[in-house]
Amino acid sequence: MNYKTIIEPFKIKVVEPIKITTVEERKAFLKKANYNTFLLNSEEVLIDFLTDSGTSAMSADQWAGIMQGDESYAGSSSYHKMHKTVFNLTGMEYIYPVHQGRAGERILYSLLGGKGKTFISNTHFDTTRANIEFSGAEAIDIVIPEGLNPMQYHPFKGNMDTEKLEN
Ligand SMILES: Cc1ncc(COP(=O)(O)O)c(C=O)c1O
Numbered sequence: 299m300n301y302k303t304i305i306e307p308f309k310i311k312v313v314e315p316i317k318i319t320t321v322e323e324r325k326a327f328l329k330k331a332n333y334n335t336f337l338l339n340s341e342e343v344l345i346d347f348l349t350d351s352g353t354s355a356m357s358a359d360q361w362a363g364i365m366q367g368d369e370s371y372a373g374s375s376s377y378h379k380m381h382k383t384v385f386n387l388t389g390m391e392y393i394y395p396v397h398q399g400r401a402g403e404r405i406l407y408s409l410l411g412g413k414g415k416t417f418i419s420n421t422h423f424d425t426t427r428a429n430i431e432f433s434g435a436e437a438i439d440i441v442i443p444e445g446l447n448p449m450q451y452h453p454f455k456g457n458m459d460t461e462k463l464e465n
Contacts (some may be wrong), residue, residue, distance in 0.1 A: 380395060407435070
């Protein structure tokens with residue numbers, strides 16, 4: 299045996315039921331939505347890969363943290379705790395918490411974006427592109443060609459096409 303099975307070092311205490319659908323039903327849901335996954339109802343989706351945000355189980359410490367959190371309108375000790383932790387991880391002095399990624403992008407591109415600006419990525423996340431374009435800037439995706447072919451094997455399909463980048 300050249301591999302070792304490692305069990306997950308935690309117990310999951312909460313389960314949320316999901317609606318089981320058949321392949322035929324899911325094909326029909328997709329057709330009805332004109333193959334636009336944003337038009338699907340969540341109960342029509344068996345396994346949701348659209349985002350990783352808020353889809354994992356919270357740890358006992360995270361749940362406890364909600365009860366211990368300092369909700370003071372100003373000078374909250376929870377803010378200082380968060381600031382210290384993020385500063386230790388990143389070395390960044392100016393830290394601005396936002397409640398979601400898309401909200402952070404809205405603030406970031408209202409400052410960095412604007413007409414005549416161009417942003418280049420392997421593949422922009424949908425809300426990233428939306429916030430860039432809303433600011434008047436352009437978003438360009440230059441993932442390697444293998445990344446656009448779902449049937450082709452490649453060790454890392456997220457690579458940026460560096461020739462296209464130079465061009
Ligand atoms: C670049 C980027 N922007 C936005 C999001 C969405 O985050 P949220 O659901 O917190 O807005 C994600 C993650 O799914 C992301 O990777």
